[in-house]
Amino acid sequence: MLKGKTALVTGSTSGIGFAIAKALAQQGAHIVLNGFGDADTPKAQIEALGVRAEYHGADMSKPDQIEDMMKFAASKFGRVDILVNNAGIQHVAKVEDFPTERWDAILAINLTSAFHTTRLAIPAMREANWGRIINVASAHGLVASAQKSAYVAAKHGIVGLTKSVALETATTGVTCNAISPGWVLTALVQKQIDDRAAREGISALQAQNELLGEKQPSLQFTTVEQLGGLAVFLSSPAADQVRGVAWAMDGGWTAQ
Numbered sequence: 001m002l003k004g005k006t007a008l009v010t011g012s013t014s015g016i017g018f019a020i021a022k023a024l025a026q027q028g029a030h031i032v033l034n035g036f037g038d039a040d041t042p043k044a045q046i047e048a049l050g051v052r053a054e055y056h057g058a059d060m061s062k063p064d065q066i067e068d069m070m071k072f073a074a075s076k077f078g079r080v081d082i083l084v085n086n087a088g089i090q091h092v093a094k095v096e097d098f099p100t101e102r103w104d105a106i107l108a109i110n111l112t113s114a115f116h117t118t119r120l121a122i123p124a125m126r127e128a129n130w131g132r133i134i135n136v137a138s139a140h141g142l143v144a145s146a147q148k149s150a151y152v153a154a155k156h157g158i159v160g161l162t163k164s165v166a167l168e169t170a171t172t173g174v175t176c177n178a179i180s181p182g183w184v185l186t187a188l189v190q191k192q193i194d195d196r197a198a199r200e201g202i203s204a205l206q207a208q209n210e211l212l213g214e215k216q217p218s219l220q221f222t223t224v225e226q227l228g229g230l231a232v233f234l235s236s237p238a239a240d241q242v243r244g245v246a247w248a249m250d251g252g253w254t255a256q
């Protein structure tokens with residue numbers, strides 16, 4: 001379905017980003033990977049699906065590096081057809097104790113980076129009259145939790161950015177939507193489980209069950225493969241008129 005298209009997924013060396021990259025590659029899209037850590041293994045896994053893969057290690061908190069990544073993608077593939085803004089970090093602390101440099105980093109990586117990639121990707125999408133911008137928000141883009149002020153502010157912000165961009169592109173073949181996962185068992189959440197287990201003197205499994213019990217009525221994690229499936233749907237012709245939504249995939253979290 002996506003043969004000949006190019007998808008750039010930020011923060012795709014692990015977790016949700018890698019799963020979305022894989023799902024799009026399975027539909028035939030070439031992939032530009034980004035993120036920290038080992039890039040060779042994810043790149044080889046994408047190439048094994050029969051598409052081209054390139055990697056750029058831009059730090060999403062650095063606008064000049066983001067510009068460089070977008071130029072790199074255009075030089076390798078002509079343009080970015082599908083932009084997935086996924087890179088994100090978390091920090092948990094009360095607002096009065098929140099380290100100001102963590103606030104700045106979360107806003108820069110989880111929100112401002114998407115402004116930069118979007119503004120740089122849109123002109124070529126408009127020219128082609130086709131494009132998909134998929135922002136990985138969160139249940140925390142729709143509702144809040146205590147001790148996550150920066151993350152909640154950034155994720156609410158990206159839902160707002162999604163709606164504005166969707167309106168600006170409404171008469172074109174470019175769509176912009178957000179995906180709002182609940183708990184997904186990735187490195188980002190494993191750290192919160194481990195911290196909770198240590199704090200409360202309980203096992204990791206107990207901490208995991210508490211985490212789900214508090215927020216996610218299905219009591220099951222959303223899987224990265226399910227999120228990959230949603231990104232494929234949003235990239236399909238069936239989603240041509242899906243514009244400006246923040247699509248929850250959260251086991252009922254935000255239905256409460």
Ligand code: NAD
Nearest residue numbers: 011013014015016035036059060086088138183184186188
């Ligand atoms: P993860 O830690 O497994 O992956 C994060 C990715 O972002 C990694 O590839 C990492 O290298 C990259 N990254 C981090 N800082 C970066 C930077 N400065 N520049 C470039 N890349 C950077 O976490 P994940 O759970 O897969 O999270 C992916 C996205 O999903 C995030 O935006 C997160 O907020 C969102 N999300 C996660 C959950 C969850 O339960 N895991 C729920 C809702 C939303």
